[in-house]
Amino acid sequence: MLNRVILIGRLTKDPELRYTPAGVAVTQFTLAVDRPFTSGGSKEREADFINIVTWRQLAETCANYLRKGRLTAVEGRIQVRNYDNNEGKRVYVTEVIADNVRFLESNNSAGSREEGGSSNSNASYGGGSGSGNRGGGSREQQDPFIDDGKPIDISDDDLPF
Amino acid sequence: MLNRVILIGRLTKDPELRYTPAGVAVTQFTLAVDRPFTSGGSKEREADFINIVTWRQLAETCANYLRKGRLTAVEGRIQVRNYDNNEGKRVYVTEVIADNVRFLESNNSAGSREEGGSSNSNASYGGGSGSGNRGGGSREQQDPFIDDGKPIDISDDDLPF
Amino acid sequence: MLNRVILIGRLTKDPELRYTPAGVAVTQFTLAVDRPFTSGGSKEREADFINIVTWRQLAETCANYLRKGRLTAVEGRIQVRNYDNNEGKRVYVTEVIADNVRFLESNNSAGSREEGGSSNSNASYGGGSGSGNRGGGSREQQDPFIDDGKPIDISDDDLPF
Amino acid sequence: MLNRVILIGRLTKDPELRYTPAGVAVTQFTLAVDRPFTSGGSKEREADFINIVTWRQLAETCANYLRKGRLTAVEGRIQVRNYDNNEGKRVYVTEVIADNVRFLESNNSAGSREEGGSSNSNASYGGGSGSGNRGGGSREQQDPFIDDGKPIDISDDDLPF
């Protein structure tokens, strides 16, 4: 009924931009968010590693301007998806669907994604057949982020907005 | 660095109260949070099912006053734990560690937990051996919520506060 | 750069719906939000009284469904306006501009606003001249909520969305 | 009942540290938070100027590490105080009482407050007479931030924590 998350942390890697078969941009990255305490007597700083997903225009902006290590604020909502893995076991995935992302560190190394060079993850899956197995109207979808080298099987109907 | 979550939803079941071997109360429940949209053309309301964990005094208050179906507000932070399951595979668990819980529906059916009768989950694991497999100082802990009928193997060092 | 507020409290009065000269709906109400502590040794519960503003469709929904005393959740952002009062003194007004409102108590007494009877505040100022003192492009606007019996002088340009 | 605010913005000035007569540290500063839109057709960026108050240890940390212009995240709650001004008129003051402050820009110009030199606002009002007019147990307190050159008249009973 109400579902709001606000995080500040650093990207663990460059963001990954993909496209659904219908051509909708979706970018995924992970935020390392330091915990406000140290536990177990250890003095090593711990963090939570939280998966972030953005869609459409925001996805492209994130892919263009965010990079590994950048301090970033994210606003969004928690989403829990589930899908059946290759052993037929149900897997639950928790992500934050972001609708607002703030870049807290300037892009002094200039650089849109294309200039970066160090990243090769912005492959477009815009073609894609969407091969079948979505019949029946089931709300249990495949994981769009399992990298099986095939186009992701997700329709625009699955978009959260 | 900053990690804040606010949720309003309904309990999918009665909360479950346990105790660590050191006697610290921990209560777990799941909140069904309706999504603000309907997707896939379907008209059925969808929800995210989000696991909530509370500790100490708040855990006992939640166990005493929350029940299945109650509208509840939760404030806390996202935590991502991981542990190795019985096939030696790493499993990731995302939960909201709550530090503030608001009961939005009055307890008209009166009833502290003890009077409820319908619930049998407030078993105390206060004794517990807690020995053995925590050596090595690893921060990867077992899942305290896997119900194997044995006392949960978690020390006070693992407490988030 | 990021500005997010979440409140749960009760309406101190019925909401007030008005319209800008251009016909845009704007609803105002005050939320009494109990503080989580008692201060000064007194045992009386204290509260903060926080002004909420909603626009357009949400404004009409709030006017239709919210009533004095209702438990309500509000999501939005803090806005600080200022205007010059009749003594030529600058006055600062802090409000929460809501973009999400949740009705936490059901409307068991049924009743859209029109059926309520106890309220007479949904006067429409849809006509209105809206002339005169907005020249010069100043961002300091008059207070739209000062009730001087005249149409409020606010253009659609001032709308926050 | 629930009251949560999260802001990211920049300090409009150096923070001001004071002490209550009982010796409790309180720091005040203003955050300029850019709005996510431009209104009125103007292309000038607008901002909300939001007053922040911190107490005790956090107050001293803020006074030591925050400076004018620094990008800062603040977590807290909205508080609405009121007091009677010198014309006997009731004035309402809205502030954010912060319980978590994150410094998003490093202190490369080194400098604890004492080394800063440019600031003279960390005067301690630790002595203070507390001259009388708090009898009667009224919850309407004087504004601690009106700068009249006299010690602020506030007792520990007024502290929010």
Place this chain on the structure above:
DNA sequence: TTTT
């Protein structure tokens, strides 16, 4: 495995 899910709530109204």
Place this chain on the structure above:
DNA sequence: TTTT
């Protein structure tokens, strides 16, 4: 000027 304030709500349960």
